[in-house]
Amino acid sequence: MDLQLTGKVAVITGSGRGIGYASALALAREGARIVITDIDPDSVRQAVAGLKEAGFEAIGAVLDVCDDGQVRAMADEAARAYGGIDILVNNAGFTRDKYLLKMPEADWDAVVDTILKGAYHCTRAALPSMMERKWGRVINIASRAHWGNPGQTNYSAAKAGLIGFTRALALEQGKFNITANAIAPGLIETPLVRGLSTYDMLRANALARQPVQRLGAVEDIADAVAFLASERASFITGELLHVTGGRYAS
Ligand SMILES: NC(=O)c1ccc[n+]([C@@H]2O[C@H](COP(=O)([O-])OP(=O)(O)OC[C@H]3O[C@@H](n4cnc5c(N)ncnc54)[C@H](O)[C@@H]3O)[C@@H](O)[C@H]2O)c1
Known part of the structure; x- marks a missing residue:
């Protein structure tokens, strides 16, 4: 299936590693030009180098999605280098x-601000060039945790909020041929997850509740991202796609 992404410009936040990097790679393989963005400078350097070595077009920007000035500077750089953001x-x-x-207030703020205010800043910075071209895709990485996980009131609230944000954005932007969709991953093996002290418990729990008897891989999410970004998904908007191996609320 030709996803018709040749020449499109894709900005992926937190793409120095994990699901973000895998999504950048999947979009690059479909012909997109990539803007890697991450708060961690080393990971930005490595990710851009990795994509270039594989023969893809990529630039990088070190930024904190919570900082509107840094996000806008990245959008300006994407416009200079590639003409805009698709x-x-x-x-x-x-x-x-x-x-x-x-839960200290700082932990509440860090999680909610990064996930929700980050999406607010980045989407506002990217939309004008999408509206101008009358074509755009916003894909928000939510989580199965939007149903609520104990110990994750901050994360669950932020991810549920991100889904509401997605639906409202889809209603606002459809007339510009801009779609907005969210993906809810289940447990995916990434540096974030492997680094958790609860990793063994999370893994056993997931396998006990999933019909598909393996943990998710970053490519499982990246493939869903590439599809939703593509021309093939142009009539899908405001949706939430679970990529969980069949695990839902429990
Ligand atoms: N791994 C899972 O099982 C899983 C499940 C559901 C949802 N998710 C979601 O998928 C997304 C990616 O997760 P991952 O597992 O690949 O994590 P990860 O930690 O491997 O990668 C996340 C990246 O985001 C960057 N980042 C963090 N804060 C940032 C900020 N303020 N500004 C810019 N970059 C920032 C980090 O430096 C890191 O490179 C997250 O939104 C996570 O909530 C992951």
Whole structure:
């Protein structure tokens, strides 16, 4: 299936590693030009080098999605280098788990701001060039946790909020031929997940509840991103796609 992404410009947040990098690679393989963005400078350098070595077009920007000035500077750089932005993947995010009564305000703010305000900043920076071209894709990486996970009131609230953001954006932007969709990954083996002290418990829990008896790989999410970014998905908007091996609310 030709996804018709040749020459499109894709910005992926938090794409120095993990699901973000895999999504950048999948979009590059379909012919997109890539803007790697991440808060971690080393990972930006490595990701851009990796894509270039594989023969793809890529530039990088070190930024914190919570910083509107840095996000706007990246959008300006994408316009200078590639003429604008066609595809935005709001992927930057992380967990800071604690039961609510033990959760410091800083952990609430860090998670909610990165996931929600980050999507607000990045989408506002990318939309004008999509509206001008009358073509655009916004793909938000949510989580199965939008249903609510104990110890994750901050993360669950932010991911549920991101889904509401996606639906509202789809209604606002459809007339410009811009679609907005969200993906809810299940447990995916990434540096974030492998680094958690609860990794063994999470893994056993996921396998006990999933009909498909393996953990997710970053490519499982990246393939869904590439499809939703493509011309083939032009009539799909405001949707939430679960990529969980069949695991839902429990
Ligand atoms: N791995 C999973 O099982 C899983 C499941 C559901 C949802 N998700 C979501 O997928 C996304 C990617 O997760 P991952 O597992 O690949 O994580 P990861 O930690 O491997 O990658 C996340 C990247 O985001 C970057 N980042 C963090 N804060 C940032 C900020 N403020 N500005 C810019 N970049 C920032 C990090 O430096 C890192 O490179 C996250 O939104 C996460 O919530 C992951």
